[in-house]
Amino acid sequence: MTVETKKETYLNYVNGAWVASASGETKPSLNPANVNDVVGYVQMSTKEEVDQAVTQAKIAQKAWKKLSGNDRGAFLYKAADVLESRLDEIAECMTREMGKTFPEAKGETARGIAILRYYAGEGLRKVGDVIPSTDSKALMFTSRVPLGVVGVITPWNFPVAIPIWKMAPALVYGNAIVLKPAQETAVTAAKVIECFEQAGFPPGIVNLVTGSGSVIGQALTDHPDVNGITFTGSNGVGKGIGQGCLARGAKYQLEMGGKNPVIVAADADIDLAVESTIAGAFRSTGQKCTATSRVIIEAAVYETFKEKLLAKTAEITIGNGLEEGIWMGPSASEGQLNTVLHYIEKGKEEGATLLAGGNCVTGEGYDDGYFVEPTIFDNVTSDMTIAQEEIFGPVIALIQVNNLEDALTIANDVEFGLSASIFTSNIQSMLSFVEDMEAGLIRINSESAGVELQAPFGGMKQSSSHSREQGEAAKEFFTSIKTVFVK
Numbered sequence: 001m002t003v004e005t006k007k008e009t010y011l012n013y014v015n016g017a018w019v020a021s022a023s024g025e026t027k028p029s030l031n032p033a034n035v036n037d038v039v040g041y042v043q044m045s046t047k048e049e050v051d052q053a054v055t056q057a058k059i060a061q062k063a064w065k066k067l068s069g070n071d072r073g074a075f076l077y078k079a080a081d082v083l084e085s086r087l088d089e090i091a092e093c094m095t096r097e098m099g100k101t102f103p104e105a106k107g108e109t110a111r112g113i114a115i116l117r118y119y120a121g122e123g124l125r126k127v128g129d130v131i132p133s134t135d136s137k138a139l140m141f142t143s144r145v146p147l148g149v150v151g152v153i154t155p156w157n158f159p160v161a162i163p164i165w166k167m168a169p170a171l172v173y174g175n176a177i178v179l180k181p182a183q184e185t186a187v188t189a190a191k192v193i194e195c196f197e198q199a200g201f202p203p204g205i206v207n208l209v210t211g212s213g214s215v216i217g218q219a220l221t222d223h224p225d226v227n228g229i230t231f232t233g234s235n236g237v238g239k240g241i242g243q244g245c246l247a248r249g250a251k252y253q254l255e256m257g258g259k260n261p262v263i264v265a266a267d268a269d270i271d272l273a274v275e276s277t278i279a280g281a282f283r284s285t286g287q288k289c290t291a292t293s294r295v296i297i298e299a300a301v302y303e304t305f306k307e308k309l310l311a312k313t314a315e316i317t318i319g320n321g322l323e324e325g326i327w328m329g330p331s332a333s334e335g336q337l338n339t340v341l342h343y344i345e346k347g348k349e350e351g352a353t354l355l356a357g358g359n360c361v362t363g364e365g366y367d368d369g370y371f372v373e374p375t376i377f378d379n380v381t382s383d384m385t386i387a388q389e390e391i392f393g394p395v396i397a398l399i400q401v402n403n404l405e406d407a408l409t410i411a412n413d414v415e416f417g418l419s420a421s422i423f424t425s426n427i428q429s430m431l432s433f434v435e436d437m438e439a440g441l442i443r444i445n446s447e448s449a450g451v452e453l454q455a456p457f458g459g460m461k462q463s464s465s466h467s468r469e470q471g472e473a474a475k476e477f478f479t480s481i482k483t484v485f486v487k
Ligand SMILES: NC(=O)C1=CN([C@@H]2O[C@H](COP(=O)(O)OP(=O)(O)OC[C@H]3O[C@@H](n4cnc5c(N)ncnc54)[C@H](O)[C@@H]3O)[C@@H](O)[C@H]2O)C=CC1
Pocket: 153, 154, 155, 156, 157, 180, 181, 182, 183, 211, 212, 213, 214, 216, 217, 218, 221, 232, 233, 234, 235, 237, 238, 240, 241, 255, 256, 257, 258, 288, 289, 336, 339, 390, 391, 392
């Protein structure tokens, strides 16, 4: 399908108006499936423009927090309706901007709509508890208040869902927000913000400032009037944001990398394990923090699993995600493609055996894009770089083990702890995995990726700041508790 997307310059949205940056500098946002396709131009804004957005947000938030949760939720319901009416257009923009296939982009946009509706309803749910006081004549209870102004710093891999799962709870609990999206997907982000504009949010409550992370993201991190930062992205940047926030006493929430394992037990349904490994590892071209990147297989089923995995991987169709029948799109950018190729070289250098893929896809329809083959390494040991570092591409490492105890030891032998799966039909193996796997998301007989909006999401170890997003857990970050004693 074709929806016309204008090659316009996407402005900042501050205090209810679309404004040009004083820098006058823009950068094209390019289609990673065909870099001759310019999706739009994005402004490289200045620190002063962050200051202006934060000032307006701070003023506007004073009235916003006085509205009832129900009234704030009504704006989110409207934003959901607008996004729904623009679903195909925004999904197409997402596919053009970062490469995931059109069906995946539509699914993500539908998820954004569902998240908005979920948090709209949150405006009517409880915000505190009554706690018995030791004083029989007193009433003691808790209530929650918004943080104030929240900086939302987001990556390019879920350009609709991640900004929405951060903005929707922030807004319904009474905060004003300034969004700084990844530059790679800032056009899609601007379209999401247009939906909030069309929903009629009061000026200053929802703001967008585009530009580089080191200028705009850093300015939000350092701003004394930004009371909290919610971030998803790389570990290096996340840690810097956390340190900046800590230094000035602001609240922060970091969702970062993963090195997610799948364990295949000898008693597993092998066809299911193969199908789920492929979906977890290669959907979105492996560019999910929950993507499968290590598959740890019991020796008894290693060869069978490997053969079936190779056969199914060979069926994957690669190409422009807007075309019918394409299963896997390109890497999202040249930098991302180079990172993937670097890790493939590293795998070969360190002695892993390349079983499938490993190359860029070239030829007509591919040469102007950042296409890489789904790649499978064999004979991987846990100390190799490809078994330790997040690749964020369609690359999996197969590791053979003698028993499930060894599998769990290897699964935990990384600095990350976001999501993890096991395929087994044995209840005791499932329970040991639930108990001993160091990960925030535990998946049994299901792929490692896959997040439900009503459930807490986040990682252990280096994968997060140990906070959780989504579902009711979002309330913990976007509000502060007040304990009230009345006598
Ligand atoms: N956990 C996840 O979901 C994601 C992980 N990544 C990982 O990060 C790697 C690099 O991807 P990038 O897009 O470069 O991620 P990144 O961490 O550089 O970017 C994420 C966001 O942070 C902003 N940012 C960059 N520098 C900043 C700074 N100094 N202060 C404040 N904000 C800043 C960026 O502009 C973007 O909006 C990927 O290869 C992947 O391994 C990337 C995207 C998402």
